[in-house]
Amino acid sequence: xxxxxxxxxxxxxxxxxxxxxxxxxxxxxxxxxxxxxxxxxxxxxxxxxxxxxxxxxxxxxxxxxxxxxxxxxxxxxxxxxxxxxxxxxxxxxxxxxxxxxxxxxxxxxxxxxxxxxxxxxxxxxxxxxxxxxxxxxxxxxxxxxxxxx
Numbered sequence: 001x002x003x004x005x006x007x008x009x010x011x012x013x014x015x016x017x018x019x020x021x022x023x024x025x026x027x028x029x030x031x032x033x034x035x036x037x038x039x040x041x042x043x044x045x046x047x048x049x050x051x052x053x054x055x056x057x058x059x060x061x062x063x064x065x066x067x068x069x070x071x072x073x074x075x076x077x078x079x080x081x082x083x084x085x086x087x088x089x090x091x092x093x094x095x096x097x098x099x100x101x102x103x104x105x106x107x108x109x110x111x112x113x114x115x116x117x118x119x120x121x122x123x124x125x126x127x128x129x130x131x132x133x134x135x136x137x138x139x140x141x142x143x144x145x146x147x148x149x
Contacts (some may be wrong), residue, residue: 026147042127044084052149055113060101067132
């Protein structure tokens with residue numbers, strides 16, 4: 001499949017489009033997956049957004065259900081920030097139960113998401129509280145954003 005790349009912000013609106021009248025930003029998304037490891041150590045994946053973007057939403061979906069088996073994990077805590085284990089965008093949330101994680105954002109996190117500035121890395125960290133010996137969980141990490149610069 002062919003792809004088209006833009007090197008600048010895409011805006012849409014009527015013929016009177018300006019910064020203050022009838023202009024909107026294109027909504028974009030990036031997605032990747034992260035897989036837990038048998039040893040139960042933390043694993044991180046990074047998406048790199050354009051500087052100055054606004055994060056509109058974050059999704060963490062379990063696409064392969066882990067089977068702890070003889071392992072000891074009872075929780076898999078997910079965080080999202082600008083570095084591994086960072087919580088600038090999502091505080092620690094247990095995602096072991098599967099499906100789509102129900103995320104809530106604090107006022108400080110929403111402020112950080114409003115303009116990421118030059119913090120272009122968005123990092124999902126999965127940190128089990130023990131080992132997972134049978135089947136590793138796979139989580140799809142999606143960031144929905146608008147490029148604004």
